[in-house]
Amino acid sequence: MSQKSPPTMLAHLITPQRNGRCSRREFLRSAALGAVAVATVPLLRGHTAHAATTGGKNMLIVYFSHSGHTRRLASCIQRLTGGDLAEIRPLAPYPQDYDAVVEMAKQEQRRNARPAIAPMQPDPADYDTLFLGYPNWWGTFPMPVFTFLESHPVGGRTLVPFCTHEGSRLGKSEQDLRRLCPQARLLKGFEVRGSRVDGAEPSVKAWLSELGLI
DSSP: OOOOOOOOOOOOOOOBTHHHHHHHHHHHHHHHHHHHHHHHHHHHHHHHHHHHHTTTEEEEEEEEOSSSHHHHHHHHHHHHHOOEEEEEEEEEOOOOOHHHHHHHEEEEEEHTTTOBOOOOOOOOGGOSSSEEEEETTTTTTOHHHHHHHHOOOOOSEEEEEHHHHHSTTTTHHHHHHHHTTTTTTOOEEEEEGGGGGGHHHHHHHOOOOOOHHO
């Protein structure tokens, strides 16, 4: 059943008649009820929109992973929320050697580089809630994540960061997210040591519950 629009509701409310005429008292009472009805409609619509953003089908878990830790954490979030997964893939893969990738990441950050990334499916623009996962490299997220954020503007949607690390936690990544996505509704992030990802599901579940996302 379609919902009446505010004008239709008002027309119904402000036309009580008696013998074809509307008394002053009836008119004033009806006009007041109409004002309440118009004020209530946006509130109801806002509640519906909030409910939609917390549905699993409207969540996308976007992540960048090099060693596999962040990928496993993203999969855990997917299992708990029912959201979809999308990976940020650099067109030029990073080296597997630890020292080599650390040095490469350092040089990219110094140059403020924007490594090219592969086209992403599904399209992040189709979702209201975006999880964003990454390892902490040199105090923030890897430069391909900067590329993603600048090529897929978040706007006023909900953004939920999560991070793997080996002691540096979220670093300044949340500050960088606020700077790059000033209109986004940024929720509390989650961090875990990469070596502890496989046992992190209870903590992940508690975090998602606290945010009202499951």
